[in-house]
Amino acid sequence: MAEIFKVKGLAGKKTLNGVIEVSGAKNAVLQALAFSVLFKDELTIKNVPAIEDVKRMTTLLADLGADVVPKKSGSYSIKFSKGIRSEISEEISKKLRASIVLTGPILARTGEVSFPHPGGCVIGARPIDLFVDGFTKLGAKVDFKDGKYHMKAKDGKLHGAEIFMKNQSVTGTQTLMLAAVLAKGKTIIKNAALEPETKHLADFLNKCGAKIKGAGTSTIEVTGTGLLSAKGKSYITPPDRIEAGSFLILGALAGNNLEIKNCDPSWVEALTENLISAGVKMQIGKSSIKFSGSGKIPNSDFKGLNIKTHEYPGFPTDVQAPMVVFLTQATGESFVFETIFEGRLNYAEDLRRMGADIKVWDPHRATVKGPTPLRGREVESPDIRAGLAFLLAAILAEGDSVIHNVYYIDRGYGNIEERLRRIGVDIKRECLEVCAPCVN
Ligand code: EPU
Numbered sequence: 001m002a003e004i005f006k007v008k009g010l011a012g013k014k015t016l017n018g019v020i021e022v023s024g025a026k027n028a029v030l031q032a033l034a035f036s037v038l039f040k041d042e043l044t045i046k047n048v049p050a051i052e053d054v055k056r057m058t059t060l061l062a063d064l065g066a067d068v069v070p071k072k073s074g075s076y077s078i079k080f081s082k083g084i085r086s087e088i089s090e091e092i093s094k095k096l097r098a099s100i101v102l103t104g105p106i107l108a109r110t111g112e113v114s115f116p117h118p119g120g121c122v123i124g125a126r127p128i129d130l131f132v133d134g135f136t137k138l139g140a141k142v143d144f145k146d147g148k149y150h151m152k153a154k155d156g157k158l159h160g161a162e163i164f165m166k167n168q169s170v171t172g173t174q175t176l177m178l179a180a181v182l183a184k185g186k187t188i189i190k191n192a193a194l195e196p197e198t199k200h201l202a203d204f205l206n207k208c209g210a211k212i213k214g215a216g217t218s219t220i221e222v223t224g225t226g227l228l229s230a231k232g233k234s235y236i237t238p239p240d241r242i243e244a245g246s247f248l249i250l251g252a253l254a255g256n257n258l259e260i261k262n263c264d265p266s267w268v269e270a271l272t273e274n275l276i277s278a279g280v281k282m283q284i285g286k287s288s289i290k291f292s293g294s295g296k297i298p299n300s301d302f303k304g305l306n307i308k309t310h311e312y313p314g315f316p317t318d319v320q321a322p323m324v325v326f327l328t329q330a331t332g333e334s335f336v337f338e339t340i341f342e343g344r345l346n347y348a349e350d351l352r353r354m355g356a357d358i359k360v361w362d363p364h365r366a367t368v369k370g371p372t373p374l375r376g377r378e379v380e381s382p383d384i385r386a387g388l389a390f391l392l393a394a395i396l397a398e399g400d401s402v403i404h405n406v407y408y409i410d411r412g413y414g415n416i417e418e419r420l421r422r423i424g425v426d427i428k429r430e431c432l433e434v435c436a437p438c439v440n
Contacts, residue, residue: 010395010396023240030053045078051412100175107135126341181225249275256292275326298328350390354394380403
């Protein structure tokens with residue numbers, strides 16, 4: 001469905017009021033859905049965000065043979081009672097990078113897995129060499145034939161091994177950690193990614209019988225066990241630190257009396273520290289952050305920043321685009337260095353049409369001069385995070401904006417327009433296609 005958002009901008013007024021709640025983390029729940037393959041009994045996952053990527057992942061699980069049952073709001077139960085297919089659906093996998101996480105648990109449980117090169121947002125090359133190297137070390141034979149990877153554990157079982165990850169990879173670390181849970185013996189993953197979701201996932205798996213040490217540090221040690229057992233325990237998805245980060249930027253720029261609720265401030269310190277050094281005032285609580293302000297956007301008190309994206313706990317690449325919207329409203333020249341992906345400045349041209357003064361020097365570096373008032377325009381989301389950045393820019397702008405490819409925003413942010421409307425944003429979703437349900 002071709003849907004758009006129509007947004008009437010605040011025209012420089014800081015008027016957003018009330019409470020906006022952060023949903024469960026996309027980049028934890030997709031991994032939790034994947035680890036359901038490690039369980040012999042029913043697994044319940046709670047605080048599941050209402051996002052498109054969850055729909056794709058649950059469809060993928062059902063296709064692999066799982067009984068996936070949506071329970072009362074925001075919960076799913078998953079059980080593999082009829083065995084597991086070891087072939088990952090090409091159609092969905094090509095649209096969902098996180099489908100790669102399933103390869104580890106499937107290979108470890110069934111002794112084989114086949115899948116196409118996973119797709120997802122077009123933000124750079126996104127190779128899978130680290131996965132292939134890791135699986136090979138764990139004893140799998142890897143072939144690439146007819147556009148698909150085929151992996152087979154040599155004697156039907158993976159064997160623990162020492163794996164040094166040449167680059168830190170979030171899903172690479174998580175996938176190998178999950179595979180190691182069902183491998184024979186001990187696996188040590190060195191130069192592991194430090195994202196807090198990895199520790200959160202491991203803590204739950206340990207409660208269900210896994211033996212994982214060091215998750216959240218650069219060395220993870222997993223002693224293989226058998227299939228895990230939830231015994232009625234539920235995985236509660238932690239708050240989405242990327243969504244929280246984007247809301248913090250909105251609060252800093254347009255909050256009159258705005259509370260960002262249900263977030264873990266210790267997971268967004270790279271954001272809060274940068275915003276504070278730019279001159280933003282906020283009240284940081286235990287699980288919420290408040291902004292109050294009045295007057296006009298841009299705020300001449302805010303200073304430009306130098307932002308360099310980095311693996312956690314550094315500045316997250318997923319908040320780089322929203323942060324650039326902040327920098328358009330700060331005084332002076334800011335420098336942005338995107339170190340993780342080479343396609344994450346693709347939104348710059350559209351933001352420039354909205355009034356931003358951005359110069360992209362190469363696929364990784366840009367400078368932003370501010371403050372510049374933003375004007376409503378018609379733009380198209382190139383990926384999830386750039387889509388959200390356009391939404392922020394449209395909210396701040398003078399005049400009306402139309403955002404196309406809303407589908408990208410829906411992949412990562414559930415019911416976003418309802419939540420924004422509640423704090424005072426004038427936003428409407430419209431469908432451009434005339435289809436049967438609309439006509440009837
Ligand atoms: N890389 C390799 N080889 C590999 C894997 C990765 O060279 O085999 C490189 C990548 O090209 C990139 C760097 O390593 O330059 C880091 O990529 P990483 O593997 O950490 O990214 P990912 O695991 O595919 C996850 C998130 C992304 C987020 C990145 C970085 C999920 C499902 N995805 O991706 O989320 O941007 O970590 O933090 O957890 C998003 O939510 O919009 C999103 C893209």
